[in-house]
Amino acid sequence: PKKPLTKSRSLGEAWSSPQKGPSPSLRELTFGTADGELGQLLHSPAGVCGVLLGCQAATLARLSARIQEELVGLEEQQQLLEAELVGKRWGAxxxxxxxxxxxxxxxxxxxxxxTFGHSQLELAAKVPKPCCSSLGVQSSLGPHCSIQRLLCRFTDRLPRELLLPGNPGEQSQSPSRQEPACPTTHPVLQVLICAEVPHQTLADFVKGSQGLHRTSPGHYERLGCLLLLQLCLGLEHLQGQNVGQGDLSPEKLLLVQCPCPPGSQRGQKEPLGLSLPRLLISSFFRAKEKRRPCSTSQEQDWAKGLAAPTSPAADELMLGRLIYQILHVDISLEDALGFRSNRLPEIPSLSIYSAGLRRLATLLLHRDPSRRASIPQARSILQVLLWGPRQELFARSRKTLPLLQSWVEVKRALLLLRFAENSARAGGRAGLEEWLCCQYFQEVTEHTLYQVTQDLYD
Incomplete structure (x- = not known):
């Protein structure tokens, strides 16, 4: 006699008893989840929608964490490396x-x-100049993708083969009062070993990209938005720790080459092969200090402005001025501080990002501190400039919370589809821009978007 047909199973489903168990968490759902467990969540169209939205959010969180590991490495590995470097000097x-x-x-x-285990690592040896006085603050900061990571520090004579610009003997200082001054040819200097190897400063980048800004303004200003976004994320991290503030001088913001993965920014040309670098805050001063180390008369004027009783918060003011510098628009300290005129220099409309950056700079440099944009608000505005929603979304429909909620849900689904399509291509690895985009859609809500679009477009 024929055997009775057994129940069908989904691909990858294990045999299970028909007994009901607890409903599975949306974070635990996979393509191989047993149909018996899946069925507990599918009693109505609303239930199906909730499952899909929950799975999307959980998948974005996993993707974001995975890309972050590829960009900065596992935290456990970094801690092991720090332990391995303890007591090491130039000889190692x-x-x-x-x-x-x-x-x-x-x-x-x-x-x-x-040499770390079986790996050959490339690190950066940071030799501070005499004006650097933020090392104590930096050592107490927690890890973050936009904060320079110190692995170890030591004091030793500079190796003979290393060449410092100028006369290092005159610039060096004795690390303690007991030690005599060092010979000019082999000074004793403090050295910090950092995980990231910078290739230029933000000031170098801005100075060398004037031609790119003229020929490909959309590409350049998008890069500018992404760099400013990284800076805002780092500043938020510092503000949350309440330990120190970052020095936002373009000469002290570092850029680290970040390989542009194949398949990213598909359809866009990359002028001069320029891809998005990681931005690192590398210089700090204590949060309660009103003044920071000054090396030029211009910086002294800047510090006096910050120390004035009616001066704005340093981070917001300096970020607003930095927008002008990135866009190659001259702005004096007096203009930024609002001492000379109520009108800020005009930012020309060269791309779809220009008007938004102009609006953000105006909000950051507002003369009324109570109406000035905060760093979290600046970060949200930059995210909207980069990934929407754009003003055209509200051309035919009135802006409402349900509309913005639907936009977020659809964009999350489309983003995951893009990741799936790119992963099927050869070398379709996600990079820094994809990680920043993941973070945005992982956290954004319709309520946040309502306020941000109000600030940006109205």
Whole structure:
């Protein structure tokens, strides 16, 4: 006799008893989840919709965490590396280049190699200049993608093969009162080993990209938005820790090459092969200090302005001024502080990002502190500029919370489809811009969008 037909199973489903168990968490649902468990969530169209939305949110969170691991490495591995470097000096490092790979406003950086287990790592040796006084603050900061990570520090004589610009002997200072001054040829300097190897400062980037801004304004200003977004994320991290503030001088903001993965920004040309770098805050001063280290008369004027009783918060003011600098628009300290005129310099409309950046700069530099945009608000505005919703969404429909909620849900689904399509292509690995986009759609809500679009478009 024929055997009775058994129940069908989904691909990857294991045999299970028909007994009802607890409803599975949306974070635990996969394509291989047993149909018996899945059926508990599918009693109505509303239930199906909730399952799909919950799965999308959980998947975005997993993708964001995975991309972050590829960008900055596992935190456990970083901690093991820090432990391995304890007590190490120049003798444990291989000098890869005798000249600095980058010079910032307060340090020189050299590429060095280090053997860690079976891996050959490339790290940066940071040799601070005498004006650098933020090392104590930096050592107490928690890890973040936009904060320079210190792995270890030591004081030692500078190796003979390393070349410091100028006369390092005159610039060096004795690390303690007991130690005598060092010979000019082999100064004793404090050295910090950093996980990221910078290739230029933001000031170098802005100075070298004037031609790109003229020929491809949309590409350049989008890069500017992405760099400013990274800066805002780092500043929010610092504000949350309440330990120190970042120095936003373009000469002290570092850029680290971040390989542009195949398939990203598809359909867009990359002028001069320019891709998005990681931005790092590398110089700090204590949160309660009104003044920061000054090295030029211009910076002294800036510090006096910040120390004035009616001065605005330093982060917002400096971020607003930085927008003008990135867009190659001259702005004096007096203009930024509002001492000379109520009108700020005009930002020309060169791309779809220009008007939004102009609006953001105006909000950050508002003379009334109570009406000035905060760093979290600036971050949200930059995210809307980059990934929407754009003003055209409200051309035919009145802006409402249900409309914005639907927009978020559809965009999340489309973003996941894009990831799936890119992963099917050869080398379709997600990169920094995809990670920033993931973070946005993982956290954004219709209520946030309602307020941000109000600030940006109305």
């Amino acid at each position: 490092l291989r000098i890869l280049e005798p000249e600095p790979c980058c010079e910032s406003g307060d340090a020189w950086y050299f590429r060095v190699g280090f």
